Amino acid sequence: MNNSFEIAKETSWCPGCGDHNILKALKDVLNELDLKPHQVAICSGIGQAAKLPHYINSNGFNGLHGRVLPAAAALKIVNSDLKVIINTGEGDAYGEGGNHFIHNIRRNIDMTHFVHNNQVYGLTKGQASPTSQLGMVTGVQTKGVLVEPLNPVSLAISLGASFVARSFSGDEKHLKFIMKEALNHRGYALVDILQPCISFNKINTFKYYKDRVYEIEIHDVSDKAAAFNLSLEWGDKIPIGIFYKEEKPIYHDRLKWLSKKESLVDKKLDPLKAEQFVKDFM
Amino acid sequence: MEYNVLLGAEAGQGANTIETIFSKTLLRMGYNIFSNKDYMSRVRGGHNFDQIRFSKSKVHTHSDKLDIIAAFSKETVELHKNRLKPNGLIICSSKFNITGENIIAFPFEELSKEFGNPKAMNMIILGIIFKLFDIPMEIAKEVLRENTSEKFIESNLNALRQGRKMVEVKYRLMEKNNENMLINGNKAIALGALAAGCTFYSAYPMAPSTGIMNYMAEKQEVMGIVVEQAEDEISAINMVVGASFGGARAMTATSGGGYCLMAETIGFLGVSETPAVIVNVQRPGPATGLPTRTAQADLKFAVNISQDEFPKMIIAPRDAADAFYQTIRAFDIAEKYQIPVTILSDQYLADASKTVKVFDFENIKIDRHIETHYSDDKYKRHEYTETGISPRIIPGKSGDQVYILDSHEHDEYGHIVEDKATRIKMMQKRMNKIEALKVELQEPWVIGKENSDILLISWGSSYGAIKETVEKFNEEGVFVTALVFGDMWPLPKNLLEKYIPKAKKIISIECNYSGQLADIIQEQLCFKIENRINRYDGRTWSIEELYDELREVIYE
Numbered sequence: 001m002n003n004s005f006e007i008a009k010e011t012s013w014c015p016g017c018g019d020h021n022i023l024k025a026l027k028d029v030l031n032e033l034d035l036k037p038h039q040v041a042i043c044s045g046i047g048q049a050a051k052l053p054h055y056i057n058s059n060g061f062n063g064l065h066g067r068v069l070p071a072a073a074a075l076k077i078v079n080s081d082l083k084v085i086i087n088t089g090e091g092d093a094y095g096e097g098g099n100h101f102i103h104n105i106r107r108n109i110d111m112t113h114f115v116h117n118n119q120v121y122g123l124t125k126g127q128a129s130p131t132s133q134l135g136m137v138t139g140v141q142t143k144g145v146l147v148e149p150l151n152p153v154s155l156a157i158s159l160g161a162s163f164v165a166r167s168f169s170g171d172e173k174h175l176k177f178i179m180k181e182a183l184n185h186r187g188y189a190l191v192d193i194l195q196p197c198i199s200f201n202k203i204n205t206f207k208y209y210k211d212r213v214y215e216i217e218i219h220d221v222s223d224k225a226a227a228f229n230l231s232l233e234w235g236d237k238i239p240i241g242i243f244y245k246e247e248k249p250i251y252h253d254r255l256k257w258l259s260k261k262e263s264l265v266d267k268k269l270d271p272l273k274a275e276q277f278v279k280d281f282m
Numbered sequence: 283m284e285y286n287v288l289l290g291a292e293a294g295q296g297a298n299t300i301e302t303i304f305s306k307t308l309l310r311m312g313y314n315i316f317s318n319k320d321y322m323s324r325v326r327g328g329h330n331f332d333q334i335r336f337s338k339s340k341v342h343t344h345s346d347k348l349d350i351i352a353a354f355s356k357e358t359v360e361l362h363k364n365r366l367k368p369n370g371l372i373i374c375s376s377k378f379n380i381t382g383e384n385i386i387a388f389p390f391e392e393l394s395k396e397f398g399n400p401k402a403m404n405m406i407i408l409g410i411i412f413k414l415f416d417i418p419m420e421i422a423k424e425v426l427r428e429n430t431s432e433k434f435i436e437s438n439l440n441a442l443r444q445g446r447k448m449v450e451v452k453y454r455l456m457e458k459n460n461e462n463m464l465i466n467g468n469k470a471i472a473l474g475a476l477a478a479g480c481t482f483y484s485a486y487p488m489a490p491s492t493g494i495m496n497y498m499a500e501k502q503e504v505m506g507i508v509v510e511q512a513e514d515e516i517s518a519i520n521m522v523v524g525a526s527f528g529g530a531r532a533m534t535a536t537s538g539g540g541y542c543l544m545a546e547t548i549g550f551l552g553v554s555e556t557p558a559v560i561v562n563v564q565r566p567g568p569a570t571g572l573p574t575r576t577a578q579a580d581l582k583f584a585v586n587i588s589q590d591e592f593p594k595m596i597i598a599p600r601d602a603a604d605a606f607y608q609t610i611r612a613f614d615i616a617e618k619y620q621i622p623v624t625i626l627s628d629q630y631l632a633d634a635s636k637t638v639k640v641f642d643f644e645n646i647k648i649d650r651h652i653e654t655h656y657s658d659d660k661y662k663r664h665e666y667t668e669t670g671i672s673p674r675i676i677p678g679k680s681g682d683q684v685y686i687l688d689s690h691e692h693d694e695y696g697h698i699v700e701d702k703a704t705r706i707k708m709m710q711k712r713m714n715k716i717e718a719l720k721v722e723l724q725e726p727w728v729i730g731k732e733n734s735d736i737l738l739i740s741w742g743s744s745y746g747a748i749k750e751t752v753e754k755f756n757e758e759g760v761f762v763t764a765l766v767f768g769d770m771w772p773l774p775k776n777l778l779e780k781y782i783p784k785a786k787k788i789i790s791i792e793c794n795y796s797g798q799l800a801d802i803i804q805e806q807l808c809f810k811i812e813n814r815i816n817r818y819d820g821r822t823w824s825i826e827e828l829y830d831e832l833r834e835v836i837y838e
Binding site for chain 2: 009036037038039041043046051053054057058059060061062063064067068069070071072073074075076077078079081082099100102103255257258259264265266267269270271272273274275276277278280281282
């Protein structure tokens with residue numbers, strides 16, 4: 001099938017990097033969901049994963065490191081006809097952008113967030129990331145990582161995110177399934193995608209993940225406490241799948257004064273509408 | 283004849299409420315008003331004051347000479363009594379044990395208890411002021427009703443009546459209706475943004491800019507727009523980028539510290555050619571500085587904000603009316619040239635209310651400078667053009683065209699590049715927009731007699747003090763010309779080139795330590811400005827202060 005999201009563009013990713021699989025899965029899924037490139041905006045910050053918008057035919061936003069969430073949120077607020085997808089690395093999402101991650105979950109804007117989590121910084125060549133495991137030795141963390149890793153799945157569930165999932169770049173079928181579920185979710189959906197970095201992470205390799213990940217089977221996705229408990233499992237066994245899912249009002253539902261029919265950008269602008277406020281000053 | 287009333291109180295004693303009612307009543311009686319606030323960064327206690335200067339003639343700034351001091355606190359009397367005119371009056375509580383011919387003292391605290399509300403004190407005092415000026419009860423009642431919540435209207439009116447009984451008429455004011463409004467700088471900017479079609483506003487609260495967000499939020503439902511309080515200023519400005527990319531007219535406002543946090547993103551707006559309006563309501567720094575005071579000390583920072591070079595515009599409104607019209611113009615220029623426009627306001631302008639002619643909404647034109655691209659050729663967001671301005675489309679609203687917005691250096695489509703040739707061409711394309719922008723520039727306002735030996739140079743809210751001081755000198759036969767800049771960057775040079783050669787003495791007047799505009803003029807025109815009047819105490823000049831300082835420099 002001809003995929004309109006395809007673009008002839010050489011990537012700057014290493015051969016064998018998990019990013020390639022994520023890009024391919026995303027193009028396939030968007031096409032399978034019958035979306036058109038002009039209906040989609042793929043937004044990122046800075047990092048290796050964040051280069052993805054350049055490698056896919058759609059609207060794109062390649063912003064500043066850590067700052068994509070507020071930009072994507074406002075894009076969706078004003079231009080709500082667009083399918084807004086955020087595609088970043090874990091440094092972008094949980095490190096530099098940590099504060100925005102927290103507060104964006106509270107907004108529950110209808111957009112999907114794919115995080116390429118390879119537990120290491122790639123673009124800056126191998127320093128620890130917020131999810132690097134304790135003790136991992138790098139050029140900067142010469143005595144090993146001294147701080148505990150951040151658990152994005154637990155964090156998102158605890159903050160009230162309406163869709164929280166994890167997948168693995170090495171399992172195409174699972175990844176595409178989770179991506180579709182996330183894209184079809186109404187509200188903010190986070191998918192943390194485990195992804196090996198073949199150049200800088202010699203611990204969390206393809207084999208490391210392959211040996212550990214297992215698909216969540218018997219679990220009530222509406223049970224927040226159970227979801228949180230499950231999210232704490234990390235070690236010899238790493239669960240992948242949907243941890244938590246909830247239908248709740250999205251940000252736009254709370255803006256009761258906005259038209260439900262037209263996007264804010266289609267609103268006719270009329271200076272005379274503000275003239276009524278002159279009476280406040282007389 | 284002009285009058286000047288000072289209301290001094292601790293935070294929370296209700297002086298602001300009576301300032302609003304008093305000023306609006308005067309406005310409806312046809313007076314021109316200039317009222318400013320001097321307040322501390324706290325919610326309760328401290329010493330705050332409002333000064334309300336009013337006259338049948340135009341007033342542009344505050345004055346030191348007072349007719350009435352209404353003192354809610356003893357400190358008010360001590361701090362300001364030396365400013366009282368010879369026949370001026372002090373209204374205060376008899377509890378302060380201050381006596382004298384010009385003292386009107388009553389046991390306000392006890393009287394308030396009779397109204398079942400200790401805060402009724404402010405209404406009794408307002409009643410006294412109204413009676414002294416012989417202000418008709420009908421107008422006062424009407425304004426009080428509009429500005430008081432339902433449950434306090436009756437008790438406040440009774441307290442007002444009580445105050446009126448306690449003194450005799452001292453001044454006679456004449457009634458007159460007119461077509462004026464009374465507005466402060468913050469609200470004028472917010473109203474300008476609403477008129478200009480700003481549909482998305484995001485900010486993080488920060489004195490003295492918060493008034494803009496409050497006003498936008500108050501109107502969001504009626505206007506059908508979105509006001510979002512961001513988690514920090516970095517988020518606020520990135521929301522503005524996202525909203526502008528999405529096709530909305532978007533704005534944020536902050537003060538010095540927040541503007542620092544926005545620096546990187548303002549560079550992103552520059553490289554990605556995204557329109558945005560950013561308001562910096564200046565306060566003294568560095569860092570937290572003096573949160574509730576005024577300064578004009580961020581000019582060089584605004585000119586040089588963010589790394590490397592990109593086209594930008596900086597506008598410093600000179601009074602409330604200018605703030606309204608310049609905000610509308612800022613949105614137009616931002617979209618026409620696809621650049622960030624910073625409005626440099628300051629605390630004095632933000633909080634001072636001034637009588638201005640009712641704003642003209644009829645002649646506001648909104649041109650979005652947005653195109654559609656339905657051709658089969660792939661759309662180029664950053665297409666090379668002679669002016670450097672490329673056609674801009676809204677994502678998803680131009681057939682099946684798509685594009686990418688990038689903070690990296692990029693090619694015409696917006697894709698990352700690193701090659702030398704593209705970098706040079708893109709840099710030139712963007713910087714060419716500065717040349718194109720020059721046709722938009724407005725020369726400074728000229729005040730006083732043309733071509734005097736003495737030339738004053740200033741900008742922004744210093745306009746009020748300069749305007750009245752220059753007029754005073756000219757009345758005395760000392761001829762002075764002043765150029766007051768509103769467009770700061772790119773710097774308009776025509777009038778400077780015309781006036782500088784004719785002047786014998788050139789004096790810059792700025793609320794900063796070194797004379798930042800003077801430095802910029804020196805650099806741009808290779809002309810040395812040696813006489814500089816600067817202040818950096820967090821306050822700005824009254825007419826008298828500026829007059830005295832200028833006399834010294836003129837006659838030195």
